[in-house]
Amino acid sequence: MSSDDKYDSALDLLRRLDPTKLKTNLQNLISLEPSMAEDLLSSIDLPLTIKQDPKASNREFLCCDYNRDMDSHRSPWSNDYYPQLTADDLAESPFPSEKLRELEIICNDSFDVYRDLYYEGGVSSVYLWDLDEESDFAGVVLFKKSNSSSSNWDSIHVIEVTNSGNGDYNYKVTTTIILQLDSNATSELKLSGNLTRQTERDFRVDTNKEDQLRIAHITNLGTLIEDIESQMRDMLETVYFEKTRDIFHQNKNSLISRNESEKSAQAEIVKGLQNL
Amino acid sequence: MSESNFEEVIHEIIFDSPAGEIKEVYDSLITIVGENSKDTLLNVIEQYNVKNNIPIDVDGNKVLLSENNKDGASRYFDPIIGVSFTVDHLNRKGLDVETHQAKGFTDDHKKLYQSILDYTVNAYPGNVTIAVYPITEESTEEATKLEIIISSTKYNPGNFWNGDWRSKYIYDIASKQLTGNIDVQIHYYEDGNVSFKSNKKIEENSVNDVLNTISTIEKGFENSLDVSFTELNEKQFKSLRRRLPITRSKINWGKAIGNYRLGKDAAEGA
Numbered sequence: 001m002s003s004d005d006k007y008d009s010a011l012d013l014l015r016r017l018d019p020t021k022l023k024t025n026l027q028n029l030i031s032l033e034p035s036m037a038e039d040l041l042s043s044i045d046l047p048l049t050i051k052q053d054p055k056a057s058n059r060e061f062l063c064c065d066y067n068r069d070m071d072s073h074r075s076p077w078s079n080d081y082y083p084q085l086t087a088d089d090l091a092e093s094p095f096p097s098e099k100l101r102e103l104e105i106i107c108n109d110s111f112d113v114y115r116d117l118y119y120e121g122g123v124s125s126v127y128l129w130d131l132d133e134e135s136d137f138a139g140v141v142l143f144k145k146s147n148s149s150s151s152n153w154d155s156i157h158v159i160e161v162t163n164s165g166n167g168d169y170n171y172k173v174t175t176t177i178i179l180q181l182d183s184n185a186t187s188e189l190k191l192s193g194n195l196t197r198q199t200e201r202d203f204r205v206d207t208n209k210e211d212q213l214r215i216a217h218i219t220n221l222g223t224l225i226e227d228i229e230s231q232m233r234d235m236l237e238t239v240y241f242e243k244t245r246d247i248f249h250q251n252k253n254s255l256i257s258r259n260e261s262e263k264s265a266q267a268e269i270v271k272g273l274q275n276l
Numbered sequence: 277m278s279e280s281n282f283e284e285v286i287h288e289i290i291f292d293s294p295a296g297e298i299k300e301v302y303d304s305l306i307t308i309v310g311e312n313s314k315d316t317l318l319n320v321i322e323q324y325n326v327k328n329n330i331p332i333d334v335d336g337n338k339v340l341l342s343e344n345n346k347d348g349a350s351r352y353f354d355p356i357i358g359v360s361f362t363v364d365h366l367n368r369k370g371l372d373v374e375t376h377q378a379k380g381f382t383d384d385h386k387k388l389y390q391s392i393l394d395y396t397v398n399a400y401p402g403n404v405t406i407a408v409y410p411i412t413e414e415s416t417e418e419a420t421k422l423e424i425i426i427s428s429t430k431y432n433p434g435n436f437w438n439g440d441w442r443s444k445y446i447y448d449i450a451s452k453q454l455t456g457n458i459d460v461q462i463h464y465y466e467d468g469n470v471s472f473k474s475n476k477k478i479e480e481n482s483v484n485d486v487l488n489t490i491s492t493i494e495k496g497f498e499n500s501l502d503v504s505f506t507e508l509n510e511k512q513f514k515s516l517r518r519r520l521p522i523t524r525s526k527i528n529w530g531k532a533i534g535n536y537r538l539g540k541d542a543a544e545g546a
Contacts, residue, residue, distance in 0.1 A: 009304035015469040016301055017292045025292065028285045031277060033308050110533050117521035117536065145516050153516040176468075181512050183504045191508060193470030215531050222529035233517055241509045243437070244462045244472040245502070250430045251402040251441040251460070254495045 007039050014044060019193040020180065022046060041065060045156045045176040045194070048144045050123055053077045062125040062142040064156065069093045076108045076125045096128050100137055103214050104128040110218050111141055114226065119145045122153075135163040141225055154178040157225055161217065167206055171220060173199045175228050179236055191240055199228050282309075283316055290320045294463040294471075295328055296431040296438030302366060322365045329425050329442055331405040334361050334370030338405040342444075344423045345409045347376065355381040355409065356389060380412035380419035391487050392424065399491065402428035402441065411446070422447045424456075424490070436466035443494060445478065447486055454480040454489055458497055474501060 010029045017025045023046055030037045042065060052058040056077035063073040070089065072081040079101065081093060096104055107126040115124040122145030128137055143155040160172040180192035201224055205216040277285075286305070293301040298321060305317055324330070331338040332352070339345075339354040341363070347353045352370075353360040355378035361370035389408040396404045405427045410419035428441040445456030455478060462472040476497050483489045521527060523536075 006308050009307040012304045013289065013301060013308075015465050016294060016297050016304075016463070017289065017469075018473075019469045019471050021292060025289065028289055029308070031281075031285055110529065113533050113536050114527055116540070117523065117527065118518050119516070120518065120522070147512060147515050149512065151512040151516060179513075179516075181508045183508055183512075188476070189472075189474040189501065189504045189508075191470075191472045191505075193464075193468060195468035195470065197467055219529040222527065222533075226527055226529075229517070230519070233519065237509070237513065239464055239468075239470055240472075240513070241505055243464055244470065245505050247430065247437055247439040247462045247464070248441075248460060248472070248501065249401075251428045251439045252399065252494070252498055253401050254399050254498055 003035060006033055007036055010036055010040055011043075019178075020190065045154075045178065045196075047152065047178050047180075048142055048154045048156070050144065051075070051082055053080070053082065055080055060123045062123055062144055064140065064142065066129075066140045066158075067125070067127045074127065076104065076127060094129060097130050099210070100128050100130055102210075103137070103217060104139070106214055106218050107139070107141070107221065110222055111143075111225075114222065115143055118229070119143060119153075121145060131160075131162075133163065137161050141221070150180070150182040152178070152180045155229060157228070159221065161221075164202070167204050168202055169205050169217075169220070170200065170202050171224055173224060173228060175199070175225075175232060177229075177232050177236060179240065181240070191244065195232065195235060195239065197228070197232065197235075199224065282313075283320070286313070286316055287320050287323075290317070290324050291327075293324075294438050294461060295330060295440045296429065296433070297463070298324065299366065318365060322363070325363070325365050325368070329407070329427055329444060330368060331403075331427055331429070332361075332363055332368050332370050334359065335373055338403075339370065340405050340407040340425050340427055342407065342409055342423060342425065344411055345378075345407070353378055354407075356386070378410060379417045380410040382410075382419070385410060385419065385422065388422070388424075388486065392426070392490070395487055395491055396426060396428070399494065400426070400428040400441070402430040402439070404428045420449055422449065424486070426490075426494075437462070437464045439463070443490070445486075445490065447483065452481065452483050454478065454483040454486065458494065460501070474504075 013029060014025060026040060026044055030040060049063045050060050051063050051073055053061055053075035056075065059077050061075045061077060067074045069081060072083050072085050074081050085093060104126060111124050111126055115122055122143060125142045126139060128139035131138055138160045141157040141159065145153045156176045158174045162170045164170050176194055176196045178194040183189040203220040205213060207213055207216060289305065290301060302317055302321065326341045326343060329340045329342055331340055334354065337357050341352055345352050347360045350362055351360045352363060353376045358375055358377060359373050360376035361373045364371055385408055392406050396406060407425040409423040411421040411423060412418060413420050423446055425444040431438045439462045441460050443456065443458040445454050447454050457478055458476045460474045464470040478493055480489055
């Protein structure tokens with residue numbers, strides 16, 4: 001089998017196996033075929049972890065593969081890696097260019113306001129990196145919120161911004177939201193997983209001035225991510241609380257007879273045919 | 277990787293799979309590990325099928341696998357249709373079907389089977405398979421315990437979802453104790469991977485009416501899940517992220533975004 005087939009099969013398995021054991025399953029698959037490690041680790045979004053930045057009053061920041069170098073993670077607040085790297089290692093570590101770092105600071109500021117307004121708590125971090133073309137860049141916008149019980153929300157927006165010329169910019173966003181809900185009621189209940197979607201939008205940016213360009217980028221990215229998160233929150237609510245509950249009652253239902261359910265199955269087939 | 281490590285990893289992956297997707301999991305695993313490991317995979321799938329009481333198609337009849345309907349090393353039996361068979365575990369089909377009389381299976385057990393079947397008609401809209409297996413004392417060949425299993429599945433891979441219900445009980449005829457557990461698993465995997473799992477342990481004493489006890493337990497469990505769904509939505513989900521900001525309107529992005537912070541600080545008297 002080609003390595004592409006193996007990689008595709010690994011992705012297929014990861015969407016079938018228990019999403020709460022994603023990390024273990026990922027490690028298991030890599031142990032079966034170590035050559036897939038790099039591709040899998042860079043394409044599978046794991047729940048975000050939190051570190052503290054000692055140079056920014058121990059302010060929390062989010063960690064994922066995108067701000068990692070060896071076992072350290074770059075903080076968006078001080079732009080330093082923690083745990084600290086040696087000078088030799090640091091010389092090789094990725095940092096955004098000076099110009100892009102200015103945009104990264106504004107993005108972190110703005111999305112921190114957004115986080116406060118929508119999440120009322122939690123942590124946010126934005127990391128940017130340069131692309132080959134000077135006016136293009138990529139990055140990741142992250143949010144994490146946990147509440148007192150063991151419920152968690154992780155948003156991971158991977159962005160790519162390209163200048164298509166004549167002042168038009170293309171914004172591509174791949175969003176994964178990992179949502180885990182645990183009930184602490186008497187019966188054990190776990191409702192968890194992740195949904196992913198891709199969005200693309202073009203915006204016109206009528207300026208060549210650096211500071212105005214930065215404001216245009218954060219305005220466009222902010223608007224886009226706010227829209228995506230609102231839509232995905234509705235989608236999550238539908239899938240988690242309507243869809244799974246409906247499927248559960250298609251297996252077990254004290255209220256309806258089997259005849260009625262066969263009718264609804266038939267209706268679903270008819271609907272399916274109409275959609276062809 | 278050593279052979280025992282390899283088997284452990286395969287075991288962990290297969291046992292983590294939803295019951296309706298074993299075939300797909302097998303195909304993907306074979307692509308990764310190669311045809312040479314076929315026997316290891318099939319061996320683990322047999323263990324999975326027995327542990328999870330998977331329904332097997334035996335000449336058009338569905339029969340649940342269990343530790344308690346084993347007939348020798350690789351044959352299984354069904355006391356109702358009176359056959360034993362070997363199993364194609366990947367395709368869930370019975371092979372080499374022979375007539376077989378189950379030890380310790382009485383007319384009373386057959387009646388219990390029928391009454392449970394009648395109960396499931398109005399409580400389980402899925403594809404239902406049930407079993408009543410006698411667990412016999414070796415010396416007398418009489419049943420001292422009964423294993424009762426209800427499996428209800430609804431698979432819809434075309435719409436990216438599969439659902440399983442399984443409740444299984446051991447009824448001790450002498451002590452009248454009923455023990456067991458209920459397992460529910462729903463998998464939804466369109467543009468993602470969402471899993472809903474729940475299980476409940478059962479222990480009831482002085483059970484005279486087995487069917488009535490089971491139906492009451494299962495109805496109660498179903499109702500408690502409905503309550504949990506509502507609570508998870510109302511309490512936990514809503515507290516993670518708001519639908520709209522505290523200001524009740526979308527954010528005014530750009531240079532002036534800092535004003536939100538000023539406004540908040542002013543409101544808090546900072």
